[in-house]
Amino acid sequence: MRTIDWRDGRIVAVDQTGLPHDVRMLEIGTTAELVDAIKRLAIRGAPALGVAGALGVALAVRDEPEDRDRDIKALRAARPTAVNLAWGVDRALARLGDGPDAVLAEALEILEADVRDNRALARRGADWLLEHAAGPIDVQTHCNAGGLACVEWGTALGVLRVLRERGALGHVYVDETRPLLQGARLTTWELARLGIAHTLVVDAAGPSILARGLAGAVVVGADRVAANGDVINKVGTYPLALAAARAGAPFLVAAPESTIDPASPAGDAVEIEVRDPDELVHIGQTVVAPPGTATLNLAFDVTPADLVTAIVTERRLIRPARGERP
Incomplete structure (x- = not known):
């Protein structure tokens, strides 16, 4: 499909x-x-x-x-x-x-x-992970970077699909991705259809999954990569990168070349979308905060380049934490 x-x-x-x-x-x-x-x-x-x-x-x-x-x-x-x-x-x-x-x-x-490029970057990402971690690799991911985010294959989940094909994928931990639950609604749906074993966790538990050693790597997509290697992705990505650095786990970003933006010198130059407050104060039709509660519904955050172990595209591998720039 x-x-x-x-x-x-x-x-x-x-x-x-x-x-x-x-x-x-x-x-x-x-x-x-x-x-x-x-x-x-x-x-x-x-x-x-x-x-x-x-x-x-x-x-x-x-x-x-x-x-x-x-x-x-x-x-x-x-x-x-x-x-x-x-x-x-x-x-x-x-x-x-x-x-x-x-x-x-x-x-x-x-x-x-898009299909060709995502398959190519997925193979490169799987190759790189297997150089840095012994399989089967338990992985944590955030938001949805699977076939639903692309035409049919996926970026971050594409990497996991290749690992699974090679018998090198262990368990996948999926962050729920508040407030619109792209992880809970979309990533778990895709993983279930693919027959990949997974566990859903609340966003706030994401860093603890890494701290407890339950996942040995983080694989995410990106909505923009700045010229200095800063990665802009769904809000909640930055805390995972911090936790991965603390735990000594690889933090891999899988994104096509089209996501790299040489016109943005760094992450702080990128406009961060602020979405409707109702997304925060409602879960479905249920109101979960008092009337008039102030909100700041940031849709994305910026992960500094020095926390990004590697970025894989359909053409190349970039290691921002070593000073390499897109």
Whole structure:
């Protein structure tokens, strides 16, 4: 099953707000519909957002020429922290002078390349882990960086899939990922479908999993990698990196080259998305805080480069903690 695809002139995508209980597909025919799906996280995950951005440009230049510039601007800004979205928009838009068919062809190439690239980085990540830890390797992960965050394979979970194929994966500890529970809802769903043994833990327990020696490595994805090697990922990643450093466990980031942003010199230059306060004070329909409670719903955090043992992409291995820069 592909998380996002192009079919009969429309974007078809898994509606990730329904998981794990309701597997339903969205059919998206306009850029406005796509922006809405991205903002409410029906479509999410950095590589998938890159594909969505490119396909959204194809929709805009084909069907909405009078509103094209406005709609593309709104699409590019729908999730400001994840650089892949703007990357996909800009790459497809660069073919505009060659006509709508060329724009669509570029978008479809981005879609197909995502599968190839993620398989390549997953193999590289598994190779590197096996050089630094004896299998079977027990791994901790945060948020969702599996097939649901990409087209069909996955970045961080792609690495785990390769380890499993090689008989080198032990147990996987999954952080719940408050407040929208991408770990609890999405990662556990994917791991169950793959038949990978896993245990769900609350976010606050994540560092203790490493301190107790239950996991020997951390593998996560990324929404942006700055030019100095700082990693911007789902909030809660930074504490895991601190705990991994204390425990002497490798901290591996699996992300395609499109996630590396040379225009951002360091993590503090990246806009961190602040989301709706209701996400913090509600669990489902249940209110869990008194009325009027102030909130700060940061969607991402910055892990400094010196805490990142390695970054694997489809092309290379980067070791920020040793001073290597993307």
